[in-house]
Amino acid sequence: MNPFQTFRVALRALLRNKMRSFLTCLGMIIGVSAVIAMVAIGEGAKARVEEAFAAMGTNLLIVMAGSSSMGGVQGGSGSQPTLTWEDLKAIQSEVSSVKYAAPQLRSNGQVMSEEQNWGTQIYGTTPEYFKIRSWAVSSGSLLTQSDGDTGAKVAVLGQTVADKLFGVGSSPVGQNIRIKNIPFTVVGVLAKKGQSAMGQDYDDALFIPVSTFGSKIQGGLKKYLSGSIMVQAATSDTARTQADVTALLRDRHRLADGIDDDFSIRNLAEIASAQQEGTKTMTSLLAAVAAVSLLVGGIGIMNIMLVSVTERTREIGLRMAIGARRYQIMAQFLVESLTLAFFGGLIGVAVGVGTATWLSSSFGWSLLIRPDVVAISVVFSALTGVIFGLYPARKASRLDPIDALRYE
Amino acid sequence: MNAPLIHLEKVCKTYRMGEEVVHALQDVTLDINGGLVAIMGASGSGKSTMMNVIGCLDRPSSGSYFLEGQDVSKMGHNALADIRNRTIGFVFQSFHLLSRTSAIENVELPLVYAGVSGKERKRRAEEALKRVGLGARIHHHPNQLSGGQQQRVAIARAIVSKSKLLMADEPTGNLDSRTSIEIMALFQELWREGMTIVLVTHEPDIAAFASRVVVMKDGEVLTDREQEPVVAVVPPPASRPGVMT
Numbered sequence: 307m308n309p310f311q312t313f314r315v316a317l318r319a320l321l322r323n324k325m326r327s328f329l330t331c332l333g334m335i336i337g338v339s340a341v342i343a344m345v346a347i348g349e350g351a352k353a354r355v356e357e358a359f360a361a362m363g364t365n366l367l368i369v370m371a372g373s374s375s376m377g378g379v380q381g382g383s384g385s386q387p388t389l390t391w392e393d394l395k396a397i398q399s400e401v402s403s404v405k406y407a408a409p410q411l412r413s414n415g416q417v418m419s420e421e422q423n424w425g426t427q428i429y430g431t432t433p434e435y436f437k438i439r440s441w442a443v444s445s446g447s448l449l450t451q452s453d454g455d456t457g458a459k460v461a462v463l464g465q466t467v468a469d470k471l472f473g474v475g476s477s478p479v480g481q482n483i484r485i486k487n488i489p490f491t492v493v494g495v496l497a498k499k500g501q502s503a504m505g506q507d508y509d510d511a512l513f514i515p516v517s518t519f520g521s522k523i524q525g526g527l528k529k530y531l532s533g534s535i536m537v538q539a540a541t542s543d544t545a546r547t548q549a550d551v552t553a554l555l556r557d558r559h560r561l562a563d564g565i566d567d568d569f570s571i572r573n574l575a576e577i578a579s580a581q582q583e584g585t586k587t588m589t590s591l592l593a594a595v596a597a598v599s600l601l602v603g604g605i606g607i608m609n610i611m612l613v614s615v616t617e618r619t620r621e622i623g624l625r626m627a628i629g630a631r632r633y634q635i636m637a638q639f640l641v642e643s644l645t646l647a648f649f650g651g652l653i654g655v656a657v658g659v660g661t662a663t664w665l666s667s668s669f670g671w672s673l674l675i676r677p678d679v680v681a682i683s684v685v686f687s688a689l690t691g692v693i694f695g696l697y698p699a700r701k702a703s704r705l706d707p708i709d710a711l712r713y714e
Numbered sequence: 715m716n717a718p719l720i721h722l723e724k725v726c727k728t729y730r731m732g733e734e735v736v737h738a739l740q741d742v743t744l745d746i747n748g749g750l751v752a753i754m755g756a757s758g759s760g761k762s763t764m765m766n767v768i769g770c771l772d773r774p775s776s777g778s779y780f781l782e783g784q785d786v787s788k789m790g791h792n793a794l795a796d797i798r799n800r801t802i803g804f805v806f807q808s809f810h811l812l813s814r815t816s817a818i819e820n821v822e823l824p825l826v827y828a829g830v831s832g833k834e835r836k837r838r839a840e841e842a843l844k845r846v847g848l849g850a851r852i853h854h855h856p857n858q859l860s861g862g863q864q865q866r867v868a869i870a871r872a873i874v875s876k877s878k879l880l881m882a883d884e885p886t887g888n889l890d891s892r893t894s895i896e897i898m899a900l901f902q903e904l905w906r907e908g909m910t911i912v913l914v915t916h917e918p919d920i921a922a923f924a925s926r927v928v929v930m931k932d933g934e935v936l937t938d939r940e941q942e943p944v945v946a947v948v949p950p951p952a953s954r955p956g957v958m959t
Contacts, residue, residue, distance in 0.1 A: 311826060322814045624810040627771060628824040628871070629799020631792045707771050711806065 316641035333603030334650025341596035342658025348589035350672035359578035372568035387530035408435035411533035419471040430519020446479035446494030604694040611698035623710025639699035647691025717783030718747035725777035738763035752924035760933040803872025807884035842870040862893035882913040899946035
């Protein structure tokens with residue numbers, strides 16, 4: 307008897323009891339669909355976090371000025387200008403573990419085109435900034451070094467700003483806009499970047515040379531850099547870069563041992579990995595729940611197979627009498643439980659994908675169905691069928707044909 | 715090939731039931747070579763054990779059993795399964811048909827284990843069903859058939875492998891007397907076509923159709939005699955069933 311015939315014999319036996327077969331499958335269906343749906347949603351969340359942090363820039367550190375402390379009132383990071391332009395230059399030139407460093411000065415302001423106006427974030431920065439954030443233009447060009455040197459009144463728009471001021475699908479390059487009533491020329495529009503992990507729209511921003519920002523938008527002390535410094539580490543060892551930059555700044559600010567830093571450094575890579583740890587924990591938790599439901603499904607299969615063996619004792623006796631070998635009986639019952647589990651798994655995948663799609667569309671969750679997870683769940687459910695079918699199948703094959711034939 | 719189909723040589727079979735040792739068969743020596751052989755005896759006489767040993771479902775505790783000249787008394791499970799598949803057909807009191815399975819599929823079953831291809835299986839199963847007079851009901855399920863028809867399906871299953879030996883364990887025990895005679899008539903036909911049939915029964919009426927009667931008592935052969943079998947003639951429907959001449 308070849309495996310195909312064994313499979314047909316098993317399938318026929320299962321079809322003789324359609325309702326019971328379906329109910330047995332149900333355990334596997336619920337288990338597998340839970341795995342698929344949960345992992346899809348977990349992976350979706352993880353992918354979204356990863357994407358958001360990748361949009362931010364890789365291996366990113368943000369250096370912020372220290373806090374002011376006046377009469378016990380602590381102003382928070384950046385409230386007191388402690389970073390200087392010299393600090394920025396030192397970071398750029400003296401720390402070998404730093405790839406790029408760029409200032410980021412920020413202001414809120416109203417921006418006007420001929421027809422529209424829009425309140426947005428205005429950033430003053432240098433060309434390195436776009437390299438750090440690996441941000442390219444969709445049309446026009448980025449800010450250049452000479453724009454900064456000459457204090458040119460040029461602006462690069464985020465996609466959202468371009469859409470708001472000039473309408474979707476327009477070409478704003480070369481057009482004039484007014485920022486805080488000062489005329490600027492649009493030289494480029496940035497590619498769409500999307501949202502941050504916290505839901506902030508990266509594209510709702512416009513960028514002008516930092517020198518222009520200082521002279522036209524913000525004013526203030528020329529010596530100090532009244533914003534933050536974006537630093538991209540040369541390697542993924544951002545902790546080392548953080549230590550190097552800290553050492554440099556402490557030295558430059560002449561801070562003795564035991565005195566707190568008058569600046570702070572945020573390590574975005576660390577925040578990202580912490581976030582990922584969080585989603586990873588969540589995913590493994592969901593996987594554990596799913597594994598338990600698979601186990602329960604497996605026990606259900608074992609239960610039904612044991613009932614089936616008892617109920618079909620006479621059939622087993624007859625099959626043995628007419629020439630079935632022990633292993634053929636065993637194979638038949640194993641294939642039955644395998645088939646139950648396998649089809650349960652397949653239906654489970656379909657239900658799981660359906661559920662995940664429905665959940666994501668009705669709650670707006672992102673979704674990632676990984677083919678390897680689907681394959682593993684199906685293989686696992688089939689394996690569950692074999693493992694939990696083993697004992698009942700063995701029991702069937704060890705029956706004595708004489709006793710089995712007489713079983714009432 | 716002078717070896718008899720069945721040769722039992724000082725076969726003993728003992729069971730242990732708790733403290734007690736039951737001697738189900740004691741030094742049975744018996745040859746069967748053709749014929750419609752009825753094994754009779756009261757319950758506990760050892761006739762069922764005899765049937766199990768001859769049918770290769772059980773091995774003797776001591777002594778030898780030669781089937782077609784082959785010593786099967788020391789064979790393992792798989793070898794015995796193969797011998798049952800090839801050489802022996804079984805008919806039981808309670809038919810033992812797979813429920814919710816058509817007659818033809820029931821008859822095909824031994825061929826499935828013999829590894830016969832699907833098309834050939836169908837052809838032979840159909841032929842066997844025609845032979846027992848159920849050519850028109852090959853796709854009926856057991857619950858759509860009468861007791862006699864179910865037993866015919868079982869007989870078709872027993873002859874489909876063209877095995878030489880047919881073991882029948884109380885084949886008429888669940889049938890009315892008219893149907894019993896029909897079944898015995900079928901057995902007589904098969905016997906006359908050359909099959910060896912060993913049938914276990916406790917009914918003298920049924921044993922009367924046999925060509926040889928072996929009576930067992932306390933695990934031993936009490937009497938063993940050839941006889942002129944009563945020809946099984948199915949009475950016309952009008953007459954009272956079970957009347958024999």
